[in-house]
Amino acid sequence: MTKPKISIQQVGKVFGEGHHRVEALKDVSLDIADNEFVTFVGASGCGKSTLLRIIGGLEYHTAGEVLVDDRPIMGPGADRAMVFQHYSLYPWLKVMENIKFSRRLKHGRENLSEADVEAASGRADALLALMGLTAAAEAWPNQLSGGMQQRVAIARALMGRPEILLMDEPFGALDAQTREVMHDLILHVHRLEKPTLAFVTHDVEEAIYLADRVVLMAPRPGRIDTIYKVPLPAEREQDMKHTPEFLSLKKEILARIRETSGMKTDQGMLDQLNMQETA
Amino acid sequence: MPSSTRPRRPGMWAIRGPLSRRQYWLFAALGLLAPLGLWWLASSGSTVDKVFLPGPVDVFNRLVTWYTEDDLMSDMGISIYRVTTGFLFSAVIALPLALMIGTFRPVQAVLEPLTDFIRYMPAVAFIPLVMLWVGIEESSKISIIFIGTFFQMVLMMAEDVRRVPLAQIEAAQTMGAQKGETINLVIFQAAKPALLDTLRVTMGWAWTYLVVAELVAANSGLGYSILKAQRFLQTDKIFVGIILIGLIGLVMDQLFRLAHRKAFPWLYLKS
Numbered sequence: 001m002t003k004p005k006i007s008i009q010q011v012g013k014v015f016g017e018g019h020h021r022v023e024a025l026k027d028v029s030l031d032i033a034d035n036e037f038v039t040f041v042g043a044s045g046c047g048k049s050t051l052l053r054i055i056g057g058l059e060y061h062t063a064g065e066v067l068v069d070d071r072p073i074m075g076p077g078a079d080r081a082m083v084f085q086h087y088s089l090y091p092w093l094k095v096m097e098n099i100k101f102s103r104r105l106k107h108g109r110e111n112l113s114e115a116d117v118e119a120a121s122g123r124a125d126a127l128l129a130l131m132g133l134t135a136a137a138e139a140w141p142n143q144l145s146g147g148m149q150q151r152v153a154i155a156r157a158l159m160g161r162p163e164i165l166l167m168d169e170p171f172g173a174l175d176a177q178t179r180e181v182m183h184d185l186i187l188h189v190h191r192l193e194k195p196t197l198a199f200v201t202h203d204v205e206e207a208i209y210l211a212d213r214v215v216l217m218a219p220r221p222g223r224i225d226t227i228y229k230v231p232l233p234a235e236r237e238q239d240m241k242h243t244p245e246f247l248s249l250k251k252e253i254l255a256r257i258r259e260t261s262g263m264k265t266d267q268g269m270l271d272q273l274n275m276q277e278t279a
Numbered sequence: 280m281p282s283s284t285r286p287r288r289p290g291m292w293a294i295r296g297p298l299s300r301r302q303y304w305l306f307a308a309l310g311l312l313a314p315l316g317l318w319w320l321a322s323s324g325s326t327v328d329k330v331f332l333p334g335p336v337d338v339f340n341r342l343v344t345w346y347t348e349d350d351l352m353s354d355m356g357i358s359i360y361r362v363t364t365g366f367l368f369s370a371v372i373a374l375p376l377a378l379m380i381g382t383f384r385p386v387q388a389v390l391e392p393l394t395d396f397i398r399y400m401p402a403v404a405f406i407p408l409v410m411l412w413v414g415i416e417e418s419s420k421i422s423i424i425f426i427g428t429f430f431q432m433v434l435m436m437a438e439d440v441r442r443v444p445l446a447q448i449e450a451a452q453t454m455g456a457q458k459g460e461t462i463n464l465v466i467f468q469a470a471k472p473a474l475l476d477t478l479r480v481t482m483g484w485a486w487t488y489l490v491v492a493e494l495v496a497a498n499s500g501l502g503y504s505i506l507k508a509q510r511f512l513q514t515d516k517i518f519v520g521i522i523l524i525g526l527i528g529l530v531m532d533q534l535f536r537l538a539h540r541k542a543f544p545w546l547y548l549k550s
């Protein structure tokens with residue numbers, strides 16, 4: 001067996017103390033292989049974002065270990081770029097400058113030859129083209145649609161050649177059509193750039209369509225419930241969303257999310273609401 | 280199709296209805312001229328004593344004599360100098376402090392409650408202390424303006440810094456930004472537009488402290504002239520002083536707005 005790119009071992013995370021104590025993650029273990037595409041789904045509050053942020057080094061864990069290439073992570077780093085749902089672009093920089101942001105940082109400048117600078121500039125152009133943004137290079141972020149803004153955010157994250165790309169509901173604010181386009185784009189990026197991809201989403205269809213494996217998490221305390229291997233060919237096409245394998249997996253995952261989310265009190269809630277109405 | 284079946288363009292009295300540029304200036308002129316007219320009417324009756332309420336013409340005449348005989352320009356100059364110097368000292372010290380308060384929790388814990396406390400102390404009451412410690416030189420007037428603006432400025436700027444979206448900061452960190460880089464290249468840049476707005480607002484407050492500052496053994500300046508005019512019952516001169524301070528404030532405000540548009544063009548794009 002090859003070594004995992006990311007190894008999560010019995011990770012726990014507790015927020016707050018006393019009354020405010022929340023066990024966001026408990027005993028989470030997962031190995032993610034190099035260049036694997038893993039998506040995380042689960043009821044709201046089950047710790048998906050927390051787990052992703054721990055891998056990104058933006059949050060520290062209170063138990064267990066997270067190894068990247070066998071080394072424990074120590075805070076955020078350029079090897080693990082993150083794409084957020086909202087507000088992460090720099091509105092004072094034009095699209096091209098946003099994408100080249102990491103070039104302004106020290107770690108990106110160290111031991112840099114002329115040729116490297118040339119190459120970097122070429123890479124920014126290439127990423128721009130890959131994301132279909134060439135015409136928007138000199139636009140300000142707030143002149144772009146939500147979908148275009150997320151493309152810029154992805155291009156910017158890719159600029160520093162991260163080995164791991166972490167995405168927390170990156171398409172959550174986009175409409176359905178734009179999202180489909182983004183799915184094929186991100187799969188293309190995954191094939192081309194070969195990052196290891198950890199991707200959090202609320203959309204089960206999205207989770208299946210993109211992933212090699214779908215990790216279903218359950219809340220209170222946040223933990224891994226089930227891991228589904230996606231029974232689809234590596235090369236995905238939109239039509240696959242209508243195959244029986246796809247649909248049955250989607251049904252299975254949705255049912256399991258419902259079971260784990262503790263929303264079985266729905267009927268009770270409805271009764272209560274009705275009672276208040278008649279009162 | 281008859282036009283009555285189409286929804287009509289909402290009128291200006293619709294909630295948040297439209298107003299053309301021409302209409303806007305018409306209303307603005309009305310808002311400025313109406314009080315002037317009322318003032319003129321109120322003061323023109325023979326029953327009103329000129330000492331109690333001078334008319335617009337008296338005030339204008341006083342403006343002219345102040346300019347020709349009493350060296351209005353040097354009064355204005357010294358007041359502008361005091362306000363801008365006090366204000367600049369404030370800004371130069373407040374900015375780095377606010378960046379630290381808004382970025383590092385321990386700094387916030389040390390400085391914010393203290394600043395909050397001092398902010399509620401009346402700047403005017405510091406005058407005796409300032410005279411004792413700083414003397415009655417130019418620096419004492421600048422100190423009063425500093426005291427009046429600085430603490431508010433720090434708190435408001437710290438809030439501006441804190442409002443920088445966390446996602447922008449964290450994105451930089453996952454691209455490998457060091458602490459200093461994150462502060463310089465992200466937090467400060469992101470907060471700049473709000474910071475300039477805070478400067479604009481506090482500039483207005485600096486002017487309100489001018490009169491107070493010129494209470495301190497001054498013998499020149501607009502605020503000083505207003506106080507002296509009161510002693511000699513030159514009500515028209517009080518009017519000139521107040522209106523001039525208002526106008527200078529308005530001009531500075533507009534300069535800040537212009538600078539804002541020039542410095543942060545992405546906030547003013549026509550979509």
Ligand SMILES: Nc1ncnc2c1ncn2[C@@H]1O[C@H](COP(=O)(O)OP(=O)(O)OP(=O)(O)O)[C@@H](O)[C@H]1O
Nearest residue numbers: 015016022024043044045046047048049050051222
């Ligand atoms: N900074 C924090 N301080 C205290 N509690 C937190 C913090 N961040 C998250 N939590 C808690 O940890 C739990 C997991 O949160 P997390 O955001 O990881 O869930 P999630 O699965 O991403 O939810 P969602 O689908 O709504 O985004 C929640 O109960 C949340 O309230």
Ligand SMILES: [Mg+2]
Nearest residue numbers: 048049050168
């Ligand atoms: Mg989340």
